[in-house]
Amino acid sequence: MRAASRPPSPTLPHKGEGSALWTWLPIAAAIVLVAWLALVPLGFMLWQSVLSPETATAPARFTLDNYRTAYASADTARLLANSLQFALGSAALAFSLGTLLAWINERTDTPFKALFFALTLVPLIIPGILFTVSWIFLGSPKIGIVNLVLQRVFATDTVFINIYSIPGMIWVDGLHYSPMAFLLMTAAFRAMDPALEESAMMSGATLPRILWRVTIRLASPATAAALLILFVRALESFEVPALLGLPVGIEVYTSAIYDAIHAYPSEIGLASAYGVALLVITSLCVFLNLRIIGRGSRYATVTGKGFRPRVMRIGRWRYVTAAVFLIYVALVVVLPFLVLLWSSLQRFYSVPTLAALKNLTLDSYRTVLAYPAIGNAVWNSIVLALGSATLIMLATSVLCWIVVRTKLPGRALIDNLASLPLVFPGLVLGLAIMVCYLALPIGVYGTIWIMLIAYVTRFLPYGMRYNAASLLQVHKELEESAAMSGASLATTFGRIVLPLLKPGLIAGWIYIVIVSVRELASSILLYSSGTEVVSVTIWELWQNGQYVELSALGVMMILVLFCFVMLAEFFGRRFGVAEA
Amino acid sequence: MLSVKSLHTDYAAAGGAVVNAVQDVSFDVPDGELFTLLGPSGCGKTTTLRSIAGLERPRSGSIALDGRVVYSSDAGIFVAPNRRNFGMVFQSYAIWPHMNVFKNVAFPLEVRKARPSRKEIEQKVMRVLTTVQLAELVDRDATKLSGGQQQRLALARALVMEPQLLLLDEPLSNLDAKLREAMRFELKRMQRDLGLTTIYVTHDQSEALALSHEIAVMSEGRIVQIGSPRDIYERPRNKFVADFVGSTNFIGGRIASAAAGNGRCGVATALGELNVQCVEPLAKDMPVVISVRPEDVELFEAAPPREDGDNVCAGVVEAKVFLGDYLDFQVKVGDSVLLARVHPSLRTPVGHPIHVRMRAEKCVALAEPVAPRVAA
Numbered sequence: 001m002r003a004a005s006r007p008p009s010p011t012l013p014h015k016g017e018g019s020a021l022w023t024w025l026p027i028a029a030a031i032v033l034v035a036w037l038a039l040v041p042l043g044f045m046l047w048q049s050v051l052s053p054e055t056a057t058a059p060a061r062f063t064l065d066n067y068r069t070a071y072a073s074a075d076t077a078r079l080l081a082n083s084l085q086f087a088l089g090s091a092a093l094a095f096s097l098g099t100l101l102a103w104i105n106e107r108t109d110t111p112f113k114a115l116f117f118a119l120t121l122v123p124l125i126i127p128g129i130l131f132t133v134s135w136i137f138l139g140s141p142k143i144g145i146v147n148l149v150l151q152r153v154f155a156t157d158t159v160f161i162n163i164y165s166i167p168g169m170i171w172v173d174g175l176h177y178s179p180m181a182f183l184l185m186t187a188a189f190r191a192m193d194p195a196l197e198e199s200a201m202m203s204g205a206t207l208p209r210i211l212w213r214v215t216i217r218l219a220s221p222a223t224a225a226a227l228l229i230l231f232v233r234a235l236e237s238f239e240v241p242a243l244l245g246l247p248v249g250i251e252v253y254t255s256a257i258y259d260a261i262h263a264y265p266s267e268i269g270l271a272s273a274y275g276v277a278l279l280v281i282t283s284l285c286v287f288l289n290l291r292i293i294g295r296g297s298r299y300a301t302v303t304g305k306g307f308r309p310r311v312m313r314i315g316r317w318r319y320v321t322a323a324v325f326l327i328y329v330a331l332v333v334v335l336p337f338l339v340l341l342w343s344s345l346q347r348f349y350s351v352p353t354l355a356a357l358k359n360l361t362l363d364s365y366r367t368v369l370a371y372p373a374i375g376n377a378v379w380n381s382i383v384l385a386l387g388s389a390t391l392i393m394l395a396t397s398v399l400c401w402i403v404v405r406t407k408l409p410g411r412a413l414i415d416n417l418a419s420l421p422l423v424f425p426g427l428v429l430g431l432a433i434m435v436c437y438l439a440l441p442i443g444v445y446g447t448i449w450i451m452l453i454a455y456v457t458r459f460l461p462y463g464m465r466y467n468a469a470s471l472l473q474v475h476k477e478l479e480e481s482a483a484m485s486g487a488s489l490a491t492t493f494g495r496i497v498l499p500l501l502k503p504g505l506i507a508g509w510i511y512i513v514i515v516s517v518r519e520l521a522s523s524i525l526l527y528s529s530g531t532e533v534v535s536v537t538i539w540e541l542w543q544n545g546q547y548v549e550l551s552a553l554g555v556m557m558i559l560v561l562f563c564f565v566m567l568a569e570f571f572g573r574r575f576g577v578a579e580a
Numbered sequence: 581m582l583s584v585k586s587l588h589t590d591y592a593a594a595g596g597a598v599v600n601a602v603q604d605v606s607f608d609v610p611d612g613e614l615f616t617l618l619g620p621s622g623c624g625k626t627t628t629l630r631s632i633a634g635l636e637r638p639r640s641g642s643i644a645l646d647g648r649v650v651y652s653s654d655a656g657i658f659v660a661p662n663r664r665n666f667g668m669v670f671q672s673y674a675i676w677p678h679m680n681v682f683k684n685v686a687f688p689l690e691v692r693k694a695r696p697s698r699k700e701i702e703q704k705v706m707r708v709l710t711t712v713q714l715a716e717l718v719d720r721d722a723t724k725l726s727g728g729q730q731q732r733l734a735l736a737r738a739l740v741m742e743p744q745l746l747l748l749d750e751p752l753s754n755l756d757a758k759l760r761e762a763m764r765f766e767l768k769r770m771q772r773d774l775g776l777t778t779i780y781v782t783h784d785q786s787e788a789l790a791l792s793h794e795i796a797v798m799s800e801g802r803i804v805q806i807g808s809p810r811d812i813y814e815r816p817r818n819k820f821v822a823d824f825v826g827s828t829n830f831i832g833g834r835i836a837s838a839a840a841g842n843g844r845c846g847v848a849t850a851l852g853e854l855n856v857q858c859v860e861p862l863a864k865d866m867p868v869v870i871s872v873r874p875e876d877v878e879l880f881e882a883a884p885p886r887e888d889g890d891n892v893c894a895g896v897v898e899a900k901v902f903l904g905d906y907l908d909f910q911v912k913v914g915d916s917v918l919l920a921r922v923h924p925s926l927r928t929p930v931g932h933p934i935h936v937r938m939r940a941e942k943c944v945a946l947a948e949p950v951a952p953r954v955a956a
Contacts, residue, residue: 475672475674477670477671477672477674478674478676480633480635480661480668480670480674481668481670481674481676481734481737482662482676482687482691483634483635483660483661483662484633484635484661484662484664484666484667484668484738484747485662485687485688485691485737485741486662486663486665486688486691486692486741487662487687487688487691488662488691489662491691492662495687495691496676499678500676500677500678502678
């Protein structure tokens with residue numbers, strides 16, 4: 001029993017060289033795996049960004065032309081301006097809506113709050129591409145129902161709203177991500193001591209003044225963090241710029257990347273140069289965000305303490321706030337879903353009229369269900385979602401355990417590497433992985449495996465977060481007592497750690513399943529014939545103009561996701577799953 | 581016999597600094613005895629216990645039980661905690677919330693290399709649950725137990741593996757005062773009945789005095805005194821021990837007459853020359869402190885009978901506090917104030933004169949300044 005070397009961790013059993021190997025091997029494997037997932041594609045993308053396009057006559061060579069085109073051409077300023085305008089606008093809209101709703105929900109006695117709370121979260125399960133398509137049906141200048149209705153009412157042919165514009169893009173994207181702001185700000189409001197607002201009220205301030213002068217200011221670290229997250233998210237947004245911006249020539253970074261790849265000949269180097277720019281901006285924002293959260297502890301008012309929720313009686317204004325909720329729910333849930341439902345029941349897309357009402361048919365559902373490629377895509381989506389969720393949650397439970405429980409050198413590295421994909425926009429990650437496995441001849445490119453790799457990489461940080469949160473709740477002595485009882489490390493992990501992590505594991509698993517099914521930005525660059533997923537199929541149906549089939553597929557997808565969430569909620573409540 | 585030799589354990593603190601949690605700790609525990617590590621928080625007692633358990637990896641030293649070496653820096657031996665077969669009760673009890681009472685206790689048997697049969701496991705679990713009086717709660721969820729029951733469950737889980745050594749990390753600190761008292765006797769009875777060699781960690785001196793065969797008082801990572809409870813209480817080797825184990829009066833002074841054959845010496849103090857007990861040889865003129873327990877400061881309204889060696893002086897009652905079964909008096913003698921713990925029948929009002937008697941064998945002279953000492 002000679003100890004080969006001295007492990008720095010007291011919790012790792014160490015007996016003889018054989019078990020030392022078994023202790024070190026998984027840890028080394030974990031670092032290699034995480035580094036492979038997070039760093040290698042990034043390296044390939046950087047390398048690609050300094051190469052000229054390879055053609056039949058000329059091999060790729062080193063060049064800075066890509067960067068010159070990306071940053072020093074006449075389009076540079078326009079691209080940057082568009083991106084910033086879109087991302088800032090979308091973040092501001094989502095934030096204002098989310099904050100208003102969170103405040104109404106947390107601080108006022110508006111009726112039916114529980115129901116509104118649940119309905120507000122529904123857009124989170126609607127894939128971005130479906131939400132965008134449904135708003136095209138509503139707001140397009142030619143076929144948009146809103147325009148047609150208004151035109152009939154006022155007997156004119158003025159275009160009232162044009163969704164194909166920067167304000168239109170901001171409207172759709174901001175609306176779609178307002179639930180995210182809602183959740184972030186709800187958490188902030190819950191962590192705030194209501195006595196601070198009450199004292200403002202005792203000083204004679206009116207309600208809007210309290211909201212503006214006290215509540216929002218107190219929540220300022222949370223506000224800044226939320227704004228940054230929303231800004232980064234909007235920068236990464238692909239569906240809205242692609243469907244609403246590209247047709248009228250409004251390009252942002254994500255759509256520029258997509259355009260460059262789909263140009264002929266494909267300009268992967270230029271796309272990579274754009275990707276680098278996007279990555280730099282998002283990394284800066286995420287870094288800034290960490291700084292803000294780190295400093296947040298200065299604001300002693302916003303502690304982790306659970307304050308008793310304090311509700312203001314707002315009298316007759318209750319009806320106004322309820323109306324705000326109703327309008328909001330109509331805009332983000334009811335109208336988009338109804339317009340999809342309507343068009344799915346038509347033979348050809350047409351606006352709702354009495355005449356069209358006679359043509360209602362379920363044909364499109366029959367077509368969709370009978371279409372073998374769609375069945376295949378559904379199967380792919382299910383396999384990828386379940387596979388990536390399971391893989392991520394199990395792998396990150398081990399990674400998190402190493403990070404949280406041991407004192408191994410390199411544990412911080414694992415943590416940082418595994419969180420790195422947070423700064424990758426989906427499209428950039430897809431691009432990096434595409435470039436990487438195109439260059440590495442290991443037979444992954446063009447198979448479903450490359451998409452699994454992309455999903456696992458992209459959602460790895462969520463797994464880390466869910467597992468870290470629940471692991472920190474598990475008292476260390478629960479594991480030590482297993483060791484004292486004679487259990488090996490593996491037994492302890494399987495019989496004590498994993499069962500205790502179960503609530504977090506399940507909650508994270510459900511979340512990753514949902515975001516995987518919605519995923520489009522990475523998949524769109526990585527799929528090939530036979531490995532389409534549902535979101536890609538919807539994209540293709542849109543490009544082919546098969547609107548009714550698209551709507552039928554979309555309606556079914558939303559219903560299935562909705563049922564999945566309801567089931568998850570039901571089981572979660574039964575087995576005590578901690579709320580996500 | 582458990583034998584710990586010159587154990588050093590350190591660990592990296594949050595800031596990256598190395599903390600010398602345990603320094604040069606050595607002691608032996610004979611079979612079947614209960615040995616207590618006593619000290620304030622941060623003194624290294626829990627780290628010592630965790631080093632014995634194998635949950636901390638010492639820097640140097642050796643730990644052996646009945647000749648079986650579980651750790652030795654010289655021989656390069658470190659036996660993993662799960663292979664030591666030491667039972668341990670944690671401060672938080674560490675009851676697994678996802679298992680019921682039976683499964684918690686059965687776990688150590690189930691994870692054995694040579695796993696006993698199902699029937700055997702059941703017999704053993706039920707036997708140990710009966711011992712700790714939890715047999716009727718065998719199917720209950722572990723989370724639905726009271727504090728006292730959880731503590732007994734943790735003990736049952738440690739006992740079921742028939743450990744060679746039982747390690748208890750402040751097992752009573754999470755219980756309320758009444759229950760703690762009851763569990764103290766229970767624990768003592770069980771340990772004596774089973775004859776299990778036990779290491780007990782606590783910061784509560786009364787617990788240590790009540791339970792132990794032997795006590796090691798620790799301070800700043802070192803053992804400052806090892807001895808029987810009576811030794812520790814009556815003949816503290818230095819000021820720290822005297823102060824930490826029970827409350828005490830300290831009287832500063834110098835040796836006026838060196839020790840005679842009976843271990844007595846005279847000390848010149850602000851109260852006059854006192855006859856005191858010297859535990860170790862002290863030379864003339866050495867600065868010392870005299871430690872006298874409050875219950876050994878006797879008070880009399882009339883001048884008390886004075887036997888050979890008794891110290892008697894006159895003072896004034898400065899303050900008193902009624903504490904139920906006893907009364908604390910602060911008596912001013914000259915410029916110093918003595919704390920006396922007396923029977924509540926003494927009713928001398930504040931401001932009245934009073935006589936103080938301290939018997940020589942109850943006054944212990946301690947060398948000053950106190951150098952940290954390592955017990956043999």
